[in-house]
Amino acid sequence: MIRFEKRPQPSQMFSIATPLLAVVTTMFFGGLLFAVLGKDPVQSIVTIFWEPLFGEFAFYYRPQLLIKGAPLVLIAIGLALGFKAGIWNIGAEGQYIMGAIFGAGVGLAFYPTESVFIFPLMILAGAFGGWLWATIPAVLKIKFGTNEILVSLMLVYVAEQFLASMSLGLLKNPEGFGFPGSRNLQQYDSAHNADIIAGSGMHWGVVAALIAVIFAYVLLARHSLGFAIRVTGEAPRAARFGGVNPSRLILFCLGVSGMLAGLAGMFEVAGPAGQITIDFNVGYGFTAIIVAFLGRLHPIGIMLAGLLMALTYIGGDIAQSQLQLPAAAIQVFQGMLLFFLLAFDLLTNYRVRIGSNEVAT
Amino acid sequence: MDLSAINPVILIAALISAATPILLAATGELVVERAGVLNLGVEGMMITGAVCGFIISVNTGSPAIGFVMAAVGGATLSLLFAFLTQVALANQVASGLALTLFGLGISSLMGQNYVGIKPPRMPDVNFGPLSDIPVLGAILFSHDPIVYVGLLIVAGVWTTLKFTRAGLILRAVGENHDAAHALGYKVKRIRTLAIMFGGACAGMGGAYISLIRVPQWTEGMTAGVGWIALALVVFASWKPWRVLLGAYLFGGITQLQLNLQGAGVAIPVEYLAMSPYIVTIVVLVILSADKSRAPGSLGRIFHASQ
Numbered sequence: 001m002i003r004f005e006k007r008p009q010p011s012q013m014f015s016i017a018t019p020l021l022a023v024v025t026t027m028f029f030g031g032l033l034f035a036v037l038g039k040d041p042v043q044s045i046v047t048i049f050w051e052p053l054f055g056e057f058a059f060y061y062r063p064q065l066l067i068k069g070a071p072l073v074l075i076a077i078g079l080a081l082g083f084k085a086g087i088w089n090i091g092a093e094g095q096y097i098m099g100a101i102f103g104a105g106v107g108l109a110f111y112p113t114e115s116v117f118i119f120p121l122m123i124l125a126g127a128f129g130g131w132l133w134a135t136i137p138a139v140l141k142i143k144f145g146t147n148e149i150l151v152s153l154m155l156v157y158v159a160e161q162f163l164a165s166m167s168l169g170l171l172k173n174p175e176g177f178g179f180p181g182s183r184n185l186q187q188y189d190s191a192h193n194a195d196i197i198a199g200s201g202m203h204w205g206v207v208a209a210l211i212a213v214i215f216a217y218v219l220l221a222r223h224s225l226g227f228a229i230r231v232t233g234e235a236p237r238a239a240r241f242g243g244v245n246p247s248r249l250i251l252f253c254l255g256v257s258g259m260l261a262g263l264a265g266m267f268e269v270a271g272p273a274g275q276i277t278i279d280f281n282v283g284y285g286f287t288a289i290i291v292a293f294l295g296r297l298h299p300i301g302i303m304l305a306g307l308l309m310a311l312t313y314i315g316g317d318i319a320q321s322q323l324q325l326p327a328a329a330i331q332v333f334q335g336m337l338l339f340f341l342l343a344f345d346l347l348t349n350y351r352v353r354i355g356s357n358e359v360a361t
Numbered sequence: 362m363d364l365s366a367i368n369p370v371i372l373i374a375a376l377i378s379a380a381t382p383i384l385l386a387a388t389g390e391l392v393v394e395r396a397g398v399l400n401l402g403v404e405g406m407m408i409t410g411a412v413c414g415f416i417i418s419v420n421t422g423s424p425a426i427g428f429v430m431a432a433v434g435g436a437t438l439s440l441l442f443a444f445l446t447q448v449a450l451a452n453q454v455a456s457g458l459a460l461t462l463f464g465l466g467i468s469s470l471m472g473q474n475y476v477g478i479k480p481p482r483m484p485d486v487n488f489g490p491l492s493d494i495p496v497l498g499a500i501l502f503s504h505d506p507i508v509y510v511g512l513l514i515v516a517g518v519w520t521t522l523k524f525t526r527a528g529l530i531l532r533a534v535g536e537n538h539d540a541a542h543a544l545g546y547k548v549k550r551i552r553t554l555a556i557m558f559g560g561a562c563a564g565m566g567g568a569y570i571s572l573i574r575v576p577q578w579t580e581g582m583t584a585g586v587g588w589i590a591l592a593l594v595v596f597a598s599w600k601p602w603r604v605l606l607g608a609y610l611f612g613g614i615t616q617l618q619l620n621l622q623g624a625g626v627a628i629p630v631e632y633l634a635m636s637p638y639i640v641t642i643v644v645l646v647i648l649s650a651d652k653s654r655a656p657g658s659l660g661r662i663f664h665a666s667q
Contacts, residue, residue: 004450006664088454146645149401149454150592154638157585165631289458328470328580335463339441342451342459350450350664 004350014348019294019301022341023308029340030333039323047322048315048330061314063201067272068313070205071096071264073306075288077212078257080297084220085232087253091137091152092261093285094159095130099262100269101166102129104276107191108171108183118190122266123204130262131255133159138254142247148254156285164278171276182276185269193271205267209306212260217299229253261285290338309334367620372613374500375620380612381511382407382566382574382583386590387597387604388515389562394594395522396555397535397658401457402442403563404587405464410435410564411571412468415480415578418568424483428507428568435564436557438464443556447549450662461587469580476579480572483507507569512605514562519601531555535656538663548663563587585638592641598654607644614640 027049031041052061075092082089089095103126110118137151171182185191196202220226232239232249240246264284273280291309295302316330346352386403393400413434418427438460445456486509488502522528531551534541538548570586571578589611597603618633626633 004664090458140642140646144646146642147592147595150588150595150645151642153588154585154592154642157638158635161631161635165629168631169629286462290462293455326470326473328466328473331466332463332470333466335459335466338455338459339445339463342445342456343449345451346449 003353005353007351010348018344018348021344025340026337039325044319047319051318052311052314064314065310066201066206069306069310070209071268071284072288072291072309073209073303074212074264075261075285076291076302077216078260079288080292080302082253082257083292084297085229085249085253087250088149089152089254089257090149091156092288094156095133095258095261096265096285097159097163097281098133099126099130100265102126103266104269107185114190126262126266127259130258134254134258138251141250167276167278180278184274186274191270193267203271208263213299213303290334294341370496370499376613376616379616380608381508382569382586383590383611384511384608385566386563386587387593388518389559390590391594391604392518393555393559394659395535395599395656396531396552397538397656398552399453399660400442400559402460403590404583405461406435406438406560406563407567407583407587408468409438409464410567412472414568415571418480418572419478422481424481424572427572428565431564431568432561436560439556439560443553447553450664453660472578480576505573515601515605535658538658542665589641592645596644596648
């Protein structure tokens, strides 16, 4: 008989090994899935994981890795801070949208003035938009004890409707021949989040993501607030006795994660996406949840996980055009990854014992 | 604006139909939560049920078989959650999210060849002369069978939880799993069954959207109904009849905003479409003060230490 015995401490080794194990298992079962869909499994996996990095057109795909990875890492870093403390912000997608609307709104308000102050202002506005949207569930949780999971998620749908209303109304391009969507910020120099080195994919969002990684690392490893976050997640009662103020922690964790999600949205709309449209958001806010867990809620881990997830996005696009692999297959693939990760996590927290129970008590 | 176009009798009849998906999903989740498990994957199970029911109905021509298979599909997906939380002892919040993300992906993969097809129609139950009664006939006796099935499930869950030994055991497992384990009840087995029941109900709720409410298949068509159902369980203080009441309230709001859109009210469509979600938040705020009714072991991992 197989039994599980709780480890006194989570295993360090398995903590690093389980994400890798999960990725390998996902590749295997993902390959099976692709085979069921009538595609060559080996070729599909190679196309997804090898082609963007070392294939013939890698020079084009490598910058994409930064472009797609940056928002994922930015959002996931914020989410991880909350998840560590048991504060579940599921509505990053909504905060991402609001950050984009606020950021682009400020930029468009100045059109066509050119000034070096416009882009920094847009960054502030984007961060504010995300922060605002995440503070709603935080305040409601503190004041009324409402569940932040449900409130933050409901606000995603509200934000999506707001985005539709904005792209059809207030922010619509007056010279857009009636098509929905705002002016293209890529054609407005002061507001354009351009590559810092042309063609490298290295835009300001990537810089922000790196700063966020370092900031989160220092916070969690060296700062008392980071300590408060970890204690609250692992032993809430001990945290309260230790003088951690739960309300402040909720405001901080949700606020920061909202801010980072808002920033991600703002950098995306001002750079790679270019304009506010009805379907401008592509679900980074939800994929970032997978990234946060895959990275073990650790800043460095999240950075690697974000790059890996960006790889599946790019590879998925390539597989879609070359092998006619349906776009949804990649979504399933990403979902599978989270599944296997959670399942393998058993090995981190429990010891597997095979054989009957020697001491019957 | 022409509010006289909104006929109250038709509105109430439509409300009952609009409430059915939420009602089914929330009743299932209520049983799961009473067993002490928080499954945030309702949205994923609903959309999977929606696509399973749709595919089977289109291929067999029978909506009834479609609903049965939607329940089977939802329950099958919920087994993944049961495996993660009961066997692999994973965090329930994370597992539920995984289930939703996976369900959304797998449903759009399964349904990609079914976009734009019309499913076979499910005929209304024939009550004979009863449906000719003015007002009451239109409200109570003019629906498809699933509406009544949903009401029967609510009644069944209520009686089971309140009056039967099985219900008592389920509640014991949810209130204090260590005590229930000490009494010799199989906590994991009971919870797995509850999770599967929740999955089946959510699946049927999803199929109601794709087969009767809309009726066609589009990606992500459940649009947060699963999450509203989760909120509804909190709203209802984990009581079946209050789930019914809550579902009708949300059904009413959904239907009213659709009718207002149709009537051409001066409020933009997008802001009307936000209303069910905002109302959910408002209701949560009003009712979250009293958490005392929540099952004692809700969301906690059970591991029988030896």
